[in-house]
Amino acid sequence: MAKPKVGVFGMTGCAGEQIVILNCEDELMDILKVLDIRSFHTAMSENDEQCDLDIAFVEGAVVQPEEEVWLKKIRKRSRLLIALGTCAVWGGVAAMKNEVSPQRLKDEVYGPRGQIFKSIPAQPLHSFVKVDFSVSGCPIEKEQFLQAIASLVHGDIPVLPKYAVCTECKLNENTCLLVEKSELCLGPITVAGCNARCLSYGIPCCGCRGPVEEANIASEVEILKEKGFTLGDIRNQLRTYAAPAEVLQTYFTKR
Amino acid sequence: MQKSVMVDHLCRVEGHGGINVAIEDGKVVRVEMDIFEGTRFLEALVVGRSYNEIPPILSRICAICSAVHTITSLLAIEDAFDTKVSSQTKLLRDLLVQGGNIESHALHLFCLALPDFLGYSGAFTLVSDHPQEVKRGLGLKKLGNTIQEIIGGRAVHPVNAILGGLGKVPTRETLLRLKEELIKGLEEALTAIEFIASLEIPNFSQSPTVYAALGSSAQEYSLFGDKIIFSGGESKEIESYKEVCNERVVPHSHAKRSHFKGKPFMVGALARVMLNGHKLNSAAKKAKEKLGLDSPTENILHNNTAQAIEIIYSIERSIQIIDEIVEKGIKDEKPVKIKPKAGQGTAAAEAPRGTLYHSYTFDKEGRVTKADVITPTAQNLANIEKDFRASAGRLINEPEKSLQAKLEMVARAYDPCISCSVHLVRVR
Amino acid sequence: MSNHPSTSGADNIYQPSLARIVRILPQIEDHRLFQLRFEDSGIRQSFTYRPGQFVELSLIGTGEAPISISSSPTRPEVIELCVRKIGRVTEALFRLPLNSLVGLRGPYGNGFPVEEMEKNNLLIIAGGLGMAPLRSLLWYALDNRSKFKEIILMLGTKISEEMLFKYELLSLLDRTDMKCLLTVDKDEEGIWPAQVGVVTKLFDAVKVDPEITYAAVCGPPIMYKFVLRKLLERNLPKDRILMSLERRMKCGVGKCGHCSIGYKYTCIDGPIFTYWDAINLPEMI
């Protein structure tokens, strides 16, 4: 079987996903054995911008009109488009700005004399194109990425956990920060896959991986309010990584 | 005759940038380093947020320098609230930043810049002919990541470095195991130096350069400091960093330009080695001699060499930190409690690419009213353009393709991190 | 510790044995019949099962899925699975070329109570993929023809192109020792050799003697609703109506929990349940 032709692309973000890919130091040689990387701007200069691709990995959120055009082009030439990272899957930190007026942002940053740059509300990829599979995380977890590649090479769509971080937190036998220490933990509504990374360091889950499919935001907010957090604090925390996520939008517009 | 060189998409740098040089009648008339990474307005977005939400959000400015962003952010907040952390915390934070430095330099040197010197399109192609060098580079990169994983809890966007200390202090055993890896890594790095020393470094980009870095009265080379020093001998307080980085918005780019006393300046490994290199000792000192950075240079391509020296420094420093902590006896301390108050806090640290500033103003509940982050790449942009001008001037008769490649080499030598530089600073 | 069941020498219940795909017979769209042969001759000879039982099919690297055995134990050596392409495992199966190796373990489930059903009339009612387990029963009964009284097969599809095992079943039309009722809702070209119209109509053609009849039903949920009504109208006792149920499964042997319905496991207490069982189980249909 021919190696799948692959492109790695970055919209706007911190490039975390590309760095995670490059962080697969031990596996990089094996990755090159199974993938035919045609485009990866952060890592190589000779990029094929035209060829058909089997898989396009796209990180980052769409924040400029040019990126929308570019993304659609990538979609057209790729059999599978895979969103990498919370920005690509949910909008990520960039999407926090959707909550603030664009004029205010530009004024504050570039001043009245500054050039006004074109900018559109930051959106995840699925707002513009069909996404075949998502690997969330800010940044993605190396293990999940490698798992995804292995499945794709085998010809299957990968399966990643859909349950919440709490499950992994319990599998690691951590003390529950929400229950035992009344901390603002988003573990119950955040999708697992990080092996409860923060919790294992005694740090509450800040929701960097985005919400689970059926996130019970109302119940989570009730629990946190009972612990003394204000709706503002809770809302800030929830929207830091996944502002445009439908569940959050629906919950907060109802208020 | 008019000629214009465009590199639409600068590859092997992180983020999206381009180069645009216009040549008319044998003269360089316009030079632009263009940045078209989308803007995320992160600094404006943290306004109104509570202090403890800030470091993780601003870490997302850049994945590759996320450790030093996090630490600088913590330092600025602790500065505002007069929080004093333990000496163990300080050492562990230093260790984390060294890990980031090793990782970032190794990535840049072996995967992004080395292919340039050897004429490859990237590490993926380089690896088939020079597997040893690439593997060694990856090994060093991994070493940096191992430090970041152990101390920071994650290689990118550390989670364990928090206000007042660490979520979980690593155990003595973990640190000793890490030390063993560092010792092995040092061997590898020294071997790698031999190879770097054998590379010929062209000097077409040579031009008068002002260097800037953090300095201090301490005896030892450090990625921290208490003032900003310049190659002209001047120095400035960190709090007055704005006078140094008086940024201008330029029309062709999303990022801004910094000047000091009307001149562009360079920050980064080369600036540090030029300004503080005399404080290096043991293997790093020898490497500096071996790689010929003993005497001043104004050739930016030497930044790669300076990074090699710093890899050695950072490994040695990491070992030293572990020894010091282990000797004192590692304490499983909980983070210091934070007492927010109104006020301002500023901090700086040396990121792999140069001096990084974070400065915040808080209201009395500890909510941000103003945030300012100045990244090294932003400071370097004006200097990059200066070097383009000098290089293009010398290379004016080169065929376009080669001119283009060489300009790219200049840009890449700065190790520009474009997602970093597209940040937002209030312009008065 | 004492009192634990012996594990020494006992087989690993989760261990799949390798089997080779020896034939692939395309059926209707997205459905194929796979003939499999165990690699190990010992297993090949000893492997036997009841109609209505299923196996866990493993595709190396993709996972496992429960699939009914479509062939009859009266025809040993080769096992036939009729599979619909619908998810990861099944898609991966469709990608495999002839002669590939897959893993099989089983047989699992209760299967049809064939001994009890002997000496009775057999009414086999299928819809869609429901024919897969029922085909096993049908051939078992036909191969043991003397043990059963009347055998009636009722099968309906929208159009003839959607009929599984079409040619095989059409060949039964000529048999005099059974009644084969195959209906299609529509026959625009007018070439369908059997009945035309909805399955309801088929009931007009059969007489159900509630005392000596067993009905075996398998098909999509909506079919159950209507067929059950018909059977009850004809006073067939609820525990003489047998149906094959489907639930998500991971182990097939009553451990993983997924297929539990109320207080039964579909995999070990089923997949064949009487209608009486079904109405007593919450969320059954």
Next chain:
Amino acid sequence: MQIVKLPKENLDKFMGGLSKFGEIHAPIKKDENTYLFSKIEDLSKIELNYNRTILPPKKYFLPPNETMFRFSPEKGYEPPQDNLNKKYVLLGVHSCDIHGLKILDLVFSGTYVDNYYFTRRKNTSIIGVSCIPDDMCFCRSMETDFVEDGFDLFLSDIDDSYLVRIATSLGDDMVRANQSLFKEVDKEDIAEYKRKSNERKNYFKIDLELYNLPEIMDLEYESKIWEEIGEKCLSCGTCSMVCPTCYCYDVFDQLNLDGKTGERRRQWDSCLFKDYALVAGGLNFRSERSARVKNRYFHKQRGFVAQYGRPSCVGCGRCIQSCPAKIDIVEVMTKIRSASYE
């Protein structure tokens, strides 16, 4: 049953001597109010006065995730040859958790015997310890506050000594190996043991009335209460992970980068997860959260009774302590019961 006495001052010596029967695992303190079973290197870390561990001992027999097979296209599936046969001593197990294991035994035996589980079970000796209930324990209601078998030794606190019940010949070996540490039991000890047992009854704060509960579960199948809980439940799975009697697991093939070889693994699953009952094609038998919450209780208090003759809850209180939404099994069952008498 044989009974001897172990003076408390001899406890450490006794525990130290156990290592020849296997690697010692016992409860240690994790945080202010949390404990876990952990490998013991330093005997002084052992906490025999604990309320409950975060995860129950099931983690030793049905690990949170484990490799069932390694596979390759050529060789098919081969079970791993690793440490299934390692010997363990599990020290300090509460009565309810021993009952929990006995319930798992029912599930993993039967027509199909799970070798992974039972090999570990055989290689692990269990030393129980008595406990004082806290305000989330209701083992008394579940009839698991005492245990007659399922352990090798059981230590009951009688002030300055432990009364030690010896249930197996291995347990007897453990005592014999350290004979000098033990004493004969006298009448006073027995009296003290009985007094303590009686006193313990009074410590229970909550009670789950079992009387005709399965019937009530049937009657209240359509109760509104399930929807109320469904609104609160986060489907976080915590309750299932921490439960000593929840045994559901998921199985998946994990590939190596070559896309060919890899491992078949199993991992704890929960019926509270949305895709637990989802089948190919999109049909979900329990797509509503309320249906899933109901299923968990129904299976424990109704289904399991029908299948195995007892509820699959041992009253350990773990799910009560750890549910972020404060969903409390005793409260729910009490509500269901009172609803049915309205």
